[in-house]
Amino acid sequence: MTPTALIAEDEPLLAAALKADLAAVWPELQVVAECGDGDSALAEALRLQPSLCFLDIRMPGLGGLDVAQAVTEDWPEGANAPPLPLLVFVTAYDQYAIAAFERQAADYLLKPVPRERLALAVQRLQQRLAARNAIRPGVGDASTLDASLAPLRELLASLGPQSGVAAPATPASRIAVIPAQLGNVTQMIPVEEVLYFEAADKYLRVVTASGEHLIRVSLRELLPQLDPAQFWQVHRSLLVQVRAIREARREETGKVVLSLRGRGEKLVASRLYAHLFKGW
Numbered sequence: 001m002t003p004t005a006l007i008a009e010d011e012p013l014l015a016a017a018l019k020a021d022l023a024a025v026w027p028e029l030q031v032v033a034e035c036g037d038g039d040s041a042l043a044e045a046l047r048l049q050p051s052l053c054f055l056d057i058r059m060p061g062l063g064g065l066d067v068a069q070a071v072t073e074d075w076p077e078g079a080n081a082p083p084l085p086l087l088v089f090v091t092a093y094d095q096y097a098i099a100a101f102e103r104q105a106a107d108y109l110l111k112p113v114p115r116e117r118l119a120l121a122v123q124r125l126q127q128r129l130a131a132r133n134a135i136r137p138g139v140g141d142a143s144t145l146d147a148s149l150a151p152l153r154e155l156l157a158s159l160g161p162q163s164g165v166a167a168p169a170t171p172a173s174r175i176a177v178i179p180a181q182l183g184n185v186t187q188m189i190p191v192e193e194v195l196y197f198e199a200a201d202k203y204l205r206v207v208t209a210s211g212e213h214l215i216r217v218s219l220r221e222l223l224p225q226l227d228p229a230q231f232w233q234v235h236r237s238l239l240v241q242v243r244a245i246r247e248a249r250r251e252e253t254g255k256v257v258l259s260l261r262g263r264g265e266k267l268v269a270s271r272l273y274a275h276l277f278k279g280w
Contacts (some may be wrong), residue, residue, distance in 0.1 A: 003129060004050040006033045008041035008067065009090065010059045014111060018054060018090070018118075025119045026126075038062025045071050049082045051129060054109075057091040064089055069236050073270035077253045083132055086125055175225045178206055180213035189213060191230075195244040195260055196267065197222065199237035209262055232276060234258065234269035248277035 005022070009015035019031050032048050035041040039061040045053055053071070055064035062070065068087050075084055087106040090113065107121040178189040189206060198205040203214040204222065219237065231239045240258065247259040254271035269277065 002030055004030045004032045005052040006045050006050045007031060007054045008035045009056045010036045021115050021118050026122045038067045042067045042070050046074055050085050052086045054088045054090055057089055069272060072272050086128055173225060174227055180215050195241055197239040234273045
């Protein structure tokens, strides 16, 4: 099969340079989409299902890591679904632990990317694609999903706040109450009473046992202010209080359905976070 690629880069000159260099070192590769922002990159990746995605870490809208996470969560499921694309992150920042990427299926490239470095990355990517095509495991198999998602989990965990991943909250910076404005009244909601937070358009739903509230804060802004041992991110748009989870039931697709204590609704944890619910 002809390998295909998506390039997500908000600087047109850098995008053009990367495309030209890829054509020189990998003539067989077909670039099927060029996107200048993260939201377009996510939509095109899911629509075109390329073999590889070259993602700038900092872009308008979603950052490269957010795009990678969303692609992983929303990728088609089932035995006939295509394999997840290999992810190559491109950034102008060199302060991250590059060595952590060198042993992964994907790669990490610093702008401007020297052609020699790109050629080395291409060799690795070609080897990964060849091995994957030879094996062709079932995409819906849970063990296969765990193996393919493990590098992305390590990658997300290894990067700091400048990459778009929220820094963990320190005890001094954690909030005790959530102020929710309703007309002329501000309701003060103790954090320990919150069962889960869910992103909804420009708002964040704050759900408690007695009801729900809307606040104008993004999930990314809220994350650094919460105790990560108390609230787990189980989806790119969902934070759940650990003590509120009664049961986690894993499906064949790799997703996990969560039942809460004292509430009837079910929450879905994406495949990327399914490892949090493995039993001892």
